[in-house]
């Protein structure tokens with residue numbers, strides 16, 4: 001059985017039908033990239049799967065913990081980097097304090113932020129904040145990690161450091177679903193790519209299959225990136 | 228009357244003023260949070276009650292509210308309350324009045340917090356209760372502190388309104404001395420006391436604001 005199964009998901013905001021009939025599976029260890037034009041429902045799909053939005057109908061089968069990395073980080077500004085990472089594992093998962101701190105230090109060193117334990121989010125660059133938010137999500141030991149355009153709020157010179165972190169996670173078999181506008185990255189890191197447009201999945205397959213598709217909408221969308 | 232005697236009497240009154248001040252803050256700061264909760268409730272009748280309450284408290288003179296709270300038990304309910312009730316009435320009137328102002332300040336602060344904070348907390352599994360007290364409220368306090376400071380400084384001066392039900396706080400005492408001596412010296416000294424009181428309040432609030440300055 002797949003780690004995550006989405007079946008016939010539908011979602012509207014008033015009379016704006018955003019998700020028309022979405023079905024997808026994610027296997028353990030798989031990296032799925034979701035691409036598509038603005039307004040195609042990518043964020044809404046992630047928000048339904050992560051319970052931030054209530055779907056109108058359909059089924060979401062997932063039994064485990066997940067993390068979500070936001071476009072604009074959403075770190076807690078009044079908590080230090082360390083507290084941002086450790087507070088939920090301690091207060092929500094009721095894990096042992098010293099184990100959580102050890103875990104957090106490992107994650108920070110993995111993110112290249114060992115010297116930032118006691119810093120506050122406002123003292124960090126966007127790229128550093130996003131790395132902290134990835135560490136915060138990983139500290140919960142998620143079975144699956146969702147990303148909603150993790151580099152879109154960053155200056156172009158900072159996107160690389162986040163994409164490298166995600167590549168490292170992929171190399172370590174982390175299961176991930178990544179909404180992104182970084183085509184080269186998606187092609188490079190994903191096992192499967194889904195192209196969404198107008199609330200439906202238009203194309204789905206390996207990067208080679210999707211990027212060489214004959215579908216006109218897919219070609220128009222990719223054309224914009226190759227101009 | 229010699230000045231040292233005047234100051235001695237005024238200091239006695241000042242103790243009462245400080246009591247009114249501290250007790251009002253002690254009760255109205257948390258009550259304001261409860262009222263703000265009602266004002267923002269999803270349950271319409273509760274929201275409506277809080278809204279009417281706030282509008283009455285802010286739309287009528289505090290002096291009138293003091294008189295009503297003091298006389299209502301007798302004139303409305305026919306209850307004879309002990310002499311202690313005079314002081315209790317002052318605390319009740321100030322508390323319900325200031326809670327209304329604090330409620331609106333809290334509401335503004337709570338509404339200023341980005342929805343992403345709630346979403347991040349929810350995804351991390353925090354309960355609604357934890358989200359409010361661990362994530363939202365500490366940020367709200369920082370946002371609202373300057374507005375709270377304004378109200379607290381106003382409260383120092385408003386304590387003098389208790390003269391209207393003859394509470395022997397500083398202003399009441401100063402007025403009595405001024406009348407019996409046919410001189411405004413005592414009132415001027417009282418003015419200096421209020422000023423110093425507020426300097427101390429401003430200093431303390433600034434200290435708290437600085438303590439919260441560790442993040443933006």
Ligand SMILES: Nc1ncnc2c1ncn2[C@@H]1O[C@H](COP(=O)(O)OP(=O)(O)OP(=O)(O)O)[C@@H](O)[C@H]1O
Nearest residue numbers: 013016018036037038039040041042043044045149
């Ligand atoms: N809370 C909401 N209320 C009403 N409409 C919404 C809401 N959230 C999203 N929508 C609408 O749903 C549609 C899809 O939005 P969504 O954010 O899922 O698109 P997206 O594919 O993530 O786009 P982008 O690439 O710009 O992030 C849009 O038309 C948007 O206006």
Ligand SMILES: [Mg+2]
Nearest residue numbers: 042043044148
């Ligand atoms: Mg989006």
